[in-house]
Amino acid sequence: MIRLLHPPGRDLSQLAWWPDCVHLLEPVAASHAEEPLAEIEGSPYLRLNGDRLELVDRRFSGGFCLKAEDVARHAKSTSFLCRAAGVIGAEFRVLDMFAGFGVDGLALARHADVTLVEQNPIAFVLLREFADRLGIRADIRLGDGPEELSKAITSAYEVVYLDPMFPMRNKKALPNRGMQHLRALDVSEPFSEAGVTNLIELARGCALDRVVLKRRLRDPQIGKPNFSLKGRTVRFDVYR
Ligand SMILES: C[S@@+](CC[C@H](N)C(=O)[O-])C[C@H]1O[C@@H](n2cnc3c(N)ncnc32)[C@H](O)[C@@H]1O
Known part of the structure; x- marks a missing residue:
C-alpha cells in the first residue's frame, strides 16, 4: 500500500480520482491542520497539498508535483x-x-x-x-x-x-x-x-x-x- 499523507479532517472521497486509487492507498492524517506538509518516515509516499498530490521520496529533496x-x-x-x-x-x-x-x-x-x-x-x-x-x-x-x-x-x-x-x-x-x-x-x-x-x-x-x-x-x-x-x-x- 502507498501511504497518503493528508490534512486532518479532509474528506478524501470527494476527490474525483479517489475511487480509482483507493485500493492502492493507505491514508495517514497529518497531526495538525497547519502541518499538511509534514513528512513521514520510510519509502516513497504521496501527500495531498491543497488539491494537488505530491510525491515525497527521500532520495530527492522536497516534494515533486506534476506541472x-x-x-x-x-x-x-x-x-x-x-x-x-x-x-x-x-x-x-x-x-x-x-x-x-x-x-x-x-x-x-x-x-x-x-x-x-x-x-x-x-x-x-x-x-x-x-x-x-x-x-x-x-x-x-x-x-x-x-x-x-x-x-x-x-x-x-x-x-x-x-x-x-x-x-x-x-x-x-x-x-x-x-x-x-x-x-x-x-x-x-x-x-x-x-x-x-x-x-x-x-x-x-x-x-x-x-x-x-x-x-x-x-x-x-x-x-x-x-x-x-x-x-x-x-x-x-x-x-x-
Ligand atoms: C520513460 S518512462 C515514460 C515517461 C512518459 N512518456 C511521460 O511522459 O511521463 C517509462 C515508464 O514505463 C513504465 N513501465 C515500465 N515497464 C512497463 C510495463 N511493462 N508496462 C507498463 N508500464 C511500464 C515505468 O514505470 C515508467 O513510468
Missing part, C-alpha cells in the same frame, strides 16, 4: 510529439504503453482518444490525479503495457506510442526531475534494444496507422523507421 505547463507544451499542434503521432486533424485512438507521469500521453489526449498504461502504482496514482487536475479525459490503467497490447483487438488503435525505460548511458547528464523520479520508482529492468525491437513488431501488428518510438537524440535507430522528428534532446521514430 500543467509541461503537458501544455507537448500538446501544441506544432510539437514534435503531436506531429510524430499524427493526431492533429485526425480521429485517432492512441495506446501509450509506458505512460509514466503522462506528460506525453495526456498531451496527446488533448487531440485524441488515449489509453495510458502504467505499471508502477505510485506513478499511476499521480497520473490519475494529474489528469483530473488538468480536466483531461483519458482511459488510465494500472497494468502491463505489452500485455495490454497483446489483448487489444487488431483494430483498436491507430497509434501505439512507445516510451520505455532505456538503460542510463551518460550518468553525468541527469534527465529531468520527473524522469529521475520515474527511474527511482521503477524496479523493472530497462528495455534492451532487442526487447524494443520485439515491442515494435508487436505494436505494428496492432496499430492501424503508426507506431511511434521515443528515443534519446543520439540513440541508434532500431530497424528502419519511415521518418524521424528530432527535438533538442529526444527523437521520435515513426514506423508505418
